[in-house]
Amino acid sequence: MIDLDDTDRALLRALSREGDLSAGELGRRLGLSQPAAWRRVKRLTEAGVLRGLAVETDRAALGFGVTVFLGVKLAAKGRGSFEDFERAVMAIPEVQVVQHVLGLFDYRLRVVARDIPDFERVLRRRIMTLPGVGNVEANVLLSEEARPGPIG
Structure with missing residues:
Protein backbone atom coordinates (compact mmCIF):
# COMPACT_ATOMS: atom_id res chain seq x y z
CA MET A 1 0.00 0.00 0.00
CA ALA A 47 2.66 1.83 -7.50
CA GLY A 48 -0.38 0.29 -9.23
CA VAL A 49 -2.83 2.88 -7.88
CA LEU A 50 -3.55 4.15 -11.41
CA ARG A 51 -4.07 1.46 -14.02
CA GLY A 52 -4.45 3.16 -17.37
CA LEU A 53 -7.22 5.24 -18.86
CA ALA A 54 -10.70 3.95 -19.55
CA VAL A 55 -13.23 5.28 -22.01
CA GLU A 56 -16.79 5.38 -20.73
CA THR A 57 -19.45 4.84 -23.34
CA ASP A 58 -23.10 5.80 -23.11
CA ARG A 59 -24.89 2.47 -23.54
CA ALA A 60 -28.24 4.13 -24.33
CA ALA A 61 -26.66 6.25 -27.08
CA LEU A 62 -25.30 3.02 -28.57
CA GLY A 63 -28.78 1.50 -28.58
CA PHE A 64 -28.52 -0.56 -25.39
CA GLY A 65 -31.38 0.79 -23.28
CA VAL A 66 -31.58 -2.06 -20.75
CA THR A 67 -29.02 -3.19 -18.19
CA VAL A 68 -29.70 -6.30 -16.14
CA PHE A 69 -27.71 -7.77 -13.27
CA LEU A 70 -27.93 -11.55 -13.21
CA GLY A 71 -27.17 -13.76 -10.27
CA VAL A 72 -26.12 -17.18 -11.57
CA LYS A 73 -25.84 -20.30 -9.44
CA LEU A 74 -24.11 -23.22 -11.09
CA ALA A 75 -25.81 -26.62 -10.93
CA ALA A 76 -22.53 -28.45 -10.34
CA LYS A 77 -19.53 -27.15 -8.43
CA GLY A 78 -15.96 -27.92 -9.31
CA ARG A 79 -12.90 -26.33 -10.81
CA GLY A 80 -13.82 -27.48 -14.30
CA SER A 81 -17.39 -26.25 -14.08
CA PHE A 82 -16.27 -22.77 -12.97
CA GLU A 83 -13.65 -22.55 -15.72
CA ASP A 84 -16.05 -23.83 -18.41
CA PHE A 85 -18.74 -21.35 -17.35
CA GLU A 86 -16.32 -18.39 -17.21
CA ARG A 87 -14.84 -19.15 -20.62
CA ALA A 88 -18.29 -19.51 -22.20
CA VAL A 89 -19.92 -16.47 -20.55
CA MET A 90 -17.04 -14.15 -21.44
CA ALA A 91 -17.63 -14.96 -25.11
CA ILE A 92 -21.12 -13.37 -25.01
CA PRO A 93 -20.79 -9.75 -26.19
CA GLU A 94 -23.83 -8.53 -24.22
CA VAL A 95 -22.20 -9.66 -20.97
CA GLN A 96 -20.17 -6.64 -19.86
CA VAL A 97 -18.95 -7.79 -16.44
CA VAL A 98 -18.43 -11.24 -14.92
CA GLN A 99 -17.88 -11.36 -11.16
CA HIS A 100 -17.22 -14.56 -9.23
CA VAL A 101 -18.88 -13.89 -5.87
CA LEU A 102 -19.50 -15.48 -2.51
CA GLY A 103 -23.08 -15.79 -1.31
CA LEU A 104 -26.39 -16.98 -2.68
CA PHE A 105 -25.06 -17.01 -6.26
CA ASP A 106 -21.73 -18.07 -7.74
CA TYR A 107 -21.57 -15.29 -10.33
CA ARG A 108 -22.92 -11.82 -10.86
CA LEU A 109 -23.19 -10.67 -14.48
CA ARG A 110 -23.86 -7.24 -15.95
CA VAL A 111 -25.76 -7.74 -19.19
CA VAL A 112 -26.80 -5.03 -21.67
CA ALA A 113 -29.56 -5.36 -24.25
CA ARG A 114 -31.46 -3.14 -26.64
CA ASP A 115 -34.75 -3.72 -24.81
CA ILE A 116 -36.50 -6.36 -22.68
CA PRO A 117 -37.33 -8.69 -25.62
CA ASP A 118 -33.66 -8.50 -26.67
CA PHE A 119 -32.59 -9.32 -23.10
CA GLU A 120 -34.99 -12.28 -23.07
CA ARG A 121 -33.37 -13.56 -26.28
CA VAL A 122 -29.88 -13.23 -24.79
CA LEU A 123 -31.01 -14.95 -21.59
CA ARG A 124 -32.79 -17.87 -23.27
CA ARG A 125 -30.48 -18.51 -26.21
CA ARG A 126 -27.08 -17.63 -24.77
CA ILE A 127 -26.94 -17.53 -20.98
CA MET A 128 -29.33 -20.35 -20.01
CA THR A 129 -27.58 -22.69 -22.45
CA LEU A 130 -24.14 -22.18 -20.88
CA PRO A 131 -22.44 -25.17 -19.25
CA GLY A 132 -23.48 -25.75 -15.66
CA VAL A 133 -26.09 -22.99 -15.31
CA GLY A 134 -28.58 -23.78 -12.56
CA ASN A 135 -30.59 -20.96 -10.98
CA VAL A 136 -30.66 -17.43 -12.39
CA GLU A 137 -32.10 -14.26 -10.85
CA ALA A 138 -32.45 -11.04 -12.82
CA ASN A 139 -32.50 -7.46 -11.52
CA VAL A 140 -33.19 -4.71 -14.06
CA LEU A 141 -31.22 -1.51 -13.53
CA LEU A 142 -33.53 1.49 -13.10
CA SER A 143 -30.94 4.21 -12.43
CA GLU A 144 -27.28 4.48 -11.54
CA GLU A 145 -25.05 7.04 -9.86
CA ALA A 146 -21.36 6.92 -10.60
CA ARG A 147 -19.06 7.55 -7.65
CA PRO A 148 -15.29 7.74 -7.90
CA GLY A 149 -14.76 5.29 -5.03
CA PRO A 150 -12.80 5.55 -1.81
CA ILE A 151 -9.79 7.80 -1.98
CA GLY A 152 -8.39 7.89 1.56
Whole structure:
Protein backbone atom coordinates (compact mmCIF):
# COMPACT_ATOMS: atom_id res chain seq x y z
CA MET A 1 0.00 0.00 0.00
CA ILE A 2 1.27 3.47 -0.86
CA ASP A 3 1.02 6.47 1.45
CA LEU A 4 -1.11 9.21 -0.10
CA ASP A 5 -1.00 12.85 0.88
CA ASP A 6 -3.80 15.38 0.33
CA THR A 7 -2.40 16.36 -3.09
CA ASP A 8 -2.32 12.72 -4.22
CA ARG A 9 -5.95 12.29 -3.13
CA ALA A 10 -6.98 15.49 -4.94
CA LEU A 11 -5.17 14.26 -8.07
CA LEU A 12 -6.98 10.90 -7.89
CA ARG A 13 -10.35 12.60 -7.43
CA ALA A 14 -9.68 14.82 -10.45
CA LEU A 15 -8.62 11.88 -12.62
CA SER A 16 -11.57 9.76 -11.49
CA ARG A 17 -13.89 12.46 -12.85
CA GLU A 18 -11.85 13.27 -15.98
CA GLY A 19 -9.34 10.55 -16.80
CA ASP A 20 -7.88 12.34 -19.79
CA LEU A 21 -6.58 15.44 -17.97
CA SER A 22 -3.07 16.40 -19.02
CA ALA A 23 -0.33 16.83 -16.45
CA GLY A 24 -0.38 20.56 -17.23
CA GLU A 25 -4.11 20.84 -16.51
CA LEU A 26 -3.77 18.70 -13.37
CA GLY A 27 -0.99 20.96 -12.20
CA ARG A 28 -3.08 24.10 -12.78
CA ARG A 29 -6.03 22.65 -10.87
CA LEU A 30 -3.89 21.45 -7.96
CA GLY A 31 -1.43 24.34 -7.77
CA LEU A 32 1.51 22.25 -9.04
CA SER A 33 3.89 22.64 -11.93
CA GLN A 34 3.35 20.37 -14.93
CA PRO A 35 6.50 18.30 -14.12
CA ALA A 36 5.42 17.88 -10.47
CA ALA A 37 1.95 16.69 -11.51
CA TRP A 38 3.49 14.33 -14.06
CA ARG A 39 5.86 12.87 -11.42
CA ARG A 40 2.93 12.23 -9.08
CA VAL A 41 0.92 10.51 -11.83
CA LYS A 42 3.96 8.42 -12.73
CA ARG A 43 4.55 7.42 -9.07
CA LEU A 44 0.87 6.46 -8.63
CA THR A 45 0.97 4.48 -11.88
CA GLU A 46 4.16 2.63 -10.92
CA ALA A 47 2.66 1.83 -7.50
CA GLY A 48 -0.38 0.29 -9.23
CA VAL A 49 -2.83 2.88 -7.88
CA LEU A 50 -3.55 4.15 -11.41
CA ARG A 51 -4.07 1.46 -14.02
CA GLY A 52 -4.45 3.16 -17.37
CA LEU A 53 -7.22 5.24 -18.86
CA ALA A 54 -10.70 3.95 -19.55
CA VAL A 55 -13.23 5.28 -22.01
CA GLU A 56 -16.79 5.38 -20.73
CA THR A 57 -19.45 4.84 -23.34
CA ASP A 58 -23.10 5.80 -23.11
CA ARG A 59 -24.89 2.47 -23.54
CA ALA A 60 -28.24 4.13 -24.33
CA ALA A 61 -26.66 6.25 -27.08
CA LEU A 62 -25.30 3.02 -28.57
CA GLY A 63 -28.78 1.50 -28.58
CA PHE A 64 -28.52 -0.56 -25.39
CA GLY A 65 -31.38 0.79 -23.28
CA VAL A 66 -31.58 -2.06 -20.75
CA THR A 67 -29.02 -3.19 -18.19
CA VAL A 68 -29.70 -6.30 -16.14
CA PHE A 69 -27.71 -7.77 -13.27
CA LEU A 70 -27.93 -11.55 -13.21
CA GLY A 71 -27.17 -13.76 -10.27
CA VAL A 72 -26.12 -17.18 -11.57
CA LYS A 73 -25.84 -20.30 -9.44
CA LEU A 74 -24.11 -23.22 -11.09
CA ALA A 75 -25.81 -26.62 -10.93
CA ALA A 76 -22.53 -28.45 -10.34
CA LYS A 77 -19.53 -27.15 -8.43
CA GLY A 78 -15.96 -27.92 -9.31
CA ARG A 79 -12.90 -26.33 -10.81
CA GLY A 80 -13.82 -27.48 -14.30
CA SER A 81 -17.39 -26.25 -14.08
CA PHE A 82 -16.27 -22.77 -12.97
CA GLU A 83 -13.65 -22.55 -15.72
CA ASP A 84 -16.05 -23.83 -18.41
CA PHE A 85 -18.74 -21.35 -17.35
CA GLU A 86 -16.32 -18.39 -17.21
CA ARG A 87 -14.84 -19.15 -20.62
CA ALA A 88 -18.29 -19.51 -22.20
CA VAL A 89 -19.92 -16.47 -20.55
CA MET A 90 -17.04 -14.15 -21.44
CA ALA A 91 -17.63 -14.96 -25.11
CA ILE A 92 -21.12 -13.37 -25.01
CA PRO A 93 -20.79 -9.75 -26.19
CA GLU A 94 -23.83 -8.53 -24.22
CA VAL A 95 -22.20 -9.66 -20.97
CA GLN A 96 -20.17 -6.64 -19.86
CA VAL A 97 -18.95 -7.79 -16.44
CA VAL A 98 -18.43 -11.24 -14.92
CA GLN A 99 -17.88 -11.36 -11.16
CA HIS A 100 -17.22 -14.56 -9.23
CA VAL A 101 -18.88 -13.89 -5.87
CA LEU A 102 -19.50 -15.48 -2.51
CA GLY A 103 -23.08 -15.79 -1.31
CA LEU A 104 -26.39 -16.98 -2.68
CA PHE A 105 -25.06 -17.01 -6.26
CA ASP A 106 -21.73 -18.07 -7.74
CA TYR A 107 -21.57 -15.29 -10.33
CA ARG A 108 -22.92 -11.82 -10.86
CA LEU A 109 -23.19 -10.67 -14.48
CA ARG A 110 -23.86 -7.24 -15.95
CA VAL A 111 -25.76 -7.74 -19.19
CA VAL A 112 -26.80 -5.03 -21.67
CA ALA A 113 -29.56 -5.36 -24.25
CA ARG A 114 -31.46 -3.14 -26.64
CA ASP A 115 -34.75 -3.72 -24.81
CA ILE A 116 -36.50 -6.36 -22.68
CA PRO A 117 -37.33 -8.69 -25.62
CA ASP A 118 -33.66 -8.50 -26.67
CA PHE A 119 -32.59 -9.32 -23.10
CA GLU A 120 -34.99 -12.28 -23.07
CA ARG A 121 -33.37 -13.56 -26.28
CA VAL A 122 -29.88 -13.23 -24.79
CA LEU A 123 -31.01 -14.95 -21.59
CA ARG A 124 -32.79 -17.87 -23.27
CA ARG A 125 -30.48 -18.51 -26.21
CA ARG A 126 -27.08 -17.63 -24.77
CA ILE A 127 -26.94 -17.53 -20.98
CA MET A 128 -29.33 -20.35 -20.01
CA THR A 129 -27.58 -22.69 -22.45
CA LEU A 130 -24.14 -22.18 -20.88
CA PRO A 131 -22.44 -25.17 -19.25
CA GLY A 132 -23.48 -25.75 -15.66
CA VAL A 133 -26.09 -22.99 -15.31
CA GLY A 134 -28.58 -23.78 -12.56
CA ASN A 135 -30.59 -20.96 -10.98
CA VAL A 136 -30.66 -17.43 -12.39
CA GLU A 137 -32.10 -14.26 -10.85
CA ALA A 138 -32.45 -11.04 -12.82
CA ASN A 139 -32.50 -7.46 -11.52
CA VAL A 140 -33.19 -4.71 -14.06
CA LEU A 141 -31.22 -1.51 -13.53
CA LEU A 142 -33.53 1.49 -13.10
CA SER A 143 -30.94 4.21 -12.43
CA GLU A 144 -27.28 4.48 -11.54
CA GLU A 145 -25.05 7.04 -9.86
CA ALA A 146 -21.36 6.92 -10.60
CA ARG A 147 -19.06 7.55 -7.65
CA PRO A 148 -15.29 7.74 -7.90
CA GLY A 149 -14.76 5.29 -5.03
CA PRO A 150 -12.80 5.55 -1.81
CA ILE A 151 -9.79 7.80 -1.98
CA GLY A 152 -8.39 7.89 1.56
